[in-house]
Every structure is written in C-alpha cells, then in structure tokens.
Amino acid sequence: MQSTAPRSAESSVTSRYAAAAKVPEAALCCPVEYNREYLRIIPQEVIEKDYGCGDPSRYLKPGETVLDLGSGTGKICFIAAQVVGPKGRVIGVDMTDDMLEVARRNAPLVAARVGYDNVEFRKGRIQDLGLNLEVLDAELGANPISSANTFLRAQSLAAELRLTNPLVETESVDVVVSNCVLNLVESQDKRQLFKEIFRVLRIGGRAVISDIVGDEDVPDALQQDSTLWSGCISGALREDHFLKAFEDAGFYGIRLLKRDAQPWQTVEGIEFRSVTVEAFKGKQGDCFEMNQAVIYSGPFREVLDDDGHRLRRGARVAVCDKTFKLYSKAPYAGHFELIEPRVPVRSEEAHPFDCSRTQIRHPRETKGMAYNVSTAPTQCCDSGERGRA
Numbered sequence: 001m002q003s004t005a006p007r008s009a010e011s012s013v014t015s016r017y018a019a020a021a022k023v024p025e026a027a028l029c030c031p032v033e034y035n036r037e038y039l040r041i042i043p044q045e046v047i048e049k050d051y052g053c054g055d056p057s058r059y060l061k062p063g064e065t066v067l068d069l070g071s072g073t074g075k076i077c078f079i080a081a082q083v084v085g086p087k088g089r090v091i092g093v094d095m096t097d098d099m100l101e102v103a104r105r106n107a108p109l110v111a112a113r114v115g116y117d118n119v120e121f122r123k124g125r126i127q128d129l130g131l132n133l134e135v136l137d138a139e140l141g142a143n144p145i146s147s148a149n150t151f152l153r154a155q156s157l158a159a160e161l162r163l164t165n166p167l168v169e170t171e172s173v174d175v176v177v178s179n180c181v182l183n184l185v186e187s188q189d190k191r192q193l194f195k196e197i198f199r200v201l202r203i204g205g206r207a208v209i210s211d212i213v214g215d216e217d218v219p220d221a222l223q224q225d226s227t228l229w230s231g232c233i234s235g236a237l238r239e240d241h242f243l244k245a246f247e248d249a250g251f252y253g254i255r256l257l258k259r260d261a262q263p264w265q266t267v268e269g270i271e272f273r274s275v276t277v278e279a280f281k282g283k284q285g286d287c288f289e290m291n292q293a294v295i296y297s298g299p300f301r302e303v304l305d306d307d308g309h310r311l312r313r314g315a316r317v318a319v320c321d322k323t324f325k326l327y328s329k330a331p332y333a334g335h336f337e338l339i340e341p342r343v344p345v346r347s348e349e350a351h352p353f354d355c356s357r358t359q360i361r362h363p364r365e366t367k368g369m370a371y372n373v374s375t376a377p378t379q380c381c382d383s384g385e386r387g388r389a
C-alpha cells in the first residue's frame, strides 16, 4: 500500500479498515494468543479479521458491563460476552460501517452458540462517545447538508443528540476495553478520547487497554505518513505519555499489566510494542475523617499515590475514609496494612479530612486516649501470616 500524505489520518483509517473488513490484511496486528476455549464458538470470518495487539478480555469478570472501543469485527466483544456471562453486557463501538456489518452479522451466530444474547454494536467515534452516528445519519438522510446554514443546523443537532440520546451514557460502564485502536485517533483528539473513557465509566470502574506504544516520540515526518498511521505506528504515544494520559484524565492506580519485551515493529530506530494498561476511576470525591490509618508494607522505601499521599514504608499514616477504601481493593490491596479505629466513627458524625498533606496517626488516636488495657499473651503467629513460604 502506498503512502498518501497529507490525507487526514481518520479518513485513511476508515478506508483501510473498511477494506480489511472485506479481505483480511496480514501484518496489520501483532500475533496474540487468545484463550482457545473462547475462540471455539467464534466464526472463522471474525477470527481471520483480527487486528488486535493484546487481550484485554482476560482481565474481565462475570457480570460486568463492558465497552469495547474500536470493536472491529467483534472478536474481543465475543470473547468478553463469554467471560461476563449472561448477567453481563458487552457494547462494541466502531466508526467503520464494513466492520460493523461483519460484527453484527456474526452476533446472532455467537448468541445461538453461547445460549444468550448480551452483545450489541453501535456506530460512533471513540473520541466522541456521546454522538450516535447512525441516528445522525438518519437525520441527515432526511435533511441533507446543502448549505452553510444546514451545516450549522447539523452541528447543533449533533450537540443536542449528545445530550438527549447519547451513544454511551455517562457512568454506565464497569470496564472500558480496547485492542489496538487508541493509537489510530488523531493527535488533537487524544485528550478528548481519554476524557470520554473516564466519562462513561462508573465510579469504581476501570479501563483495560491494549495498544501500541513507542519508546521514543514519533517524529513529524512519520506522523504525516497516512499508511504508517493507519498501520498503528505513527499515532502511537510514547509509552510514558500513554500512562500519563490516563493520569491527566483523572484515573488512579494506573499500571502496566503487560509489556512485550520484543518490539512488534521498529521504524527508523524507534521501537513499537504492545502494552496492556489498567487504570481506575474513583479517587474523586470528598474526604472524611474516620480515624483510620494505613501502613505501607514495602518493599519501596516510599510511595506516592495519584492523590499526592506520600507514604514511607512502615509509617502509620492517617487517611480519609475514601483513601482507606481505595487501598483495600485493586490495585492497592495487599500493599497496605489497614487499621480501623477501636471505636468506629459514624459517617454522619465524620468531619472533613485534609488530604493535601501527609499526617502520621498516633496509635492512641486509633485506640482512644483513655485506652489503658493490659492483656495476657495471645498466640501471635496465626497460620495466615503473609509472606510465609
């Protein structure tokens, strides 16, 4: 395929993936080992048109509502459908009609084979998850754009649709997954893309994203190459910028679940490889004092969380109830000792807590100033002691 710069990156992506939905294009993805058990019931046509670089579906749980960004012919959605089971739901979003056609045609076959129907595919751009492109298409079919005035009217219609009939509702999804798509979004839209992922997730939800990243910035000349762009190279973020983009959008607990040691491709000395990143939503909100403390158990001398709490190994640090709860679950669970006060504080009596500085909590605050008990020795080595060989 010839480079056709300076075509818009998005139009080259649409035409390349429209063609790849009709005839499989080899080498448009990295080889990925999916769980064979889930592939058995997926039609061959879907598997042949696999353009992924990782497998975010392996991090899903039964019952979850999942949104797959850039769902292509539907492979990750059809795997996810089996992982989340009949009580879960899966929504695939793609902007390319030919991809949606393959995915939708195969969905009833998958539903018949698994015995339930929990997958649907919607047309939209992943950086604009409010706008349902099929509803807009229908409106524009009836009232085509033929002048500046009708163009402006279409723009206000789109704005209204985002509010009144969003493609994906705010805080409606447990997990956003994506497989090799974020890099394809144009540079000026990437910030909006991460904001949209954040918007649609429920508080406590998470993103699990497999994508291609570079070990260096991609120079302008490569970014102008539309073939390299649609081939998942030119739009790849530098790996540290990729993680920072989640941070900037408001996520916490961001971590690399997988990073391929071997690059998928090297272009002009820049290595492009697949990573899978997990990021959580839910650190926002008010902070209340409930007399709780945490102790960071190591191995690092000190850690800094996404809210700015700096915790020295072994130190008993006062935290608000929100932080206490965040530390009790993924991805922090197991890294902290969680210390509840001897006398619980009722939530309606809790005062605001200042989370902007690190405060050491004296054990007396936890136990109570008047605590003056003496006890006989207990059996201190319980069988569940951590770290035991």
Ligand SMILES: C[S@@+](CC[C@H](N)C(=O)[O-])C[C@H]1O[C@@H](n2cnc3c(N)ncnc32)[C@H](O)[C@@H]1O
Binding pocket: 013, 014, 017, 049, 050, 051, 052, 053, 069, 070, 071, 072, 073, 074, 075, 076, 093, 094, 095, 096, 099, 124, 125, 126, 127, 178, 179, 180, 181, 184, 185, 232
């Ligand atoms: C590399 S393929 C990956 C497909 C699928 N995730 C897989 O694992 O096979 C990229 C897909 O994302 C879609 N896509 C690219 N940019 C998009 C955007 N901005 N909004 C919605 N879909 C997009 C393309 O149409 C294509 O189906």
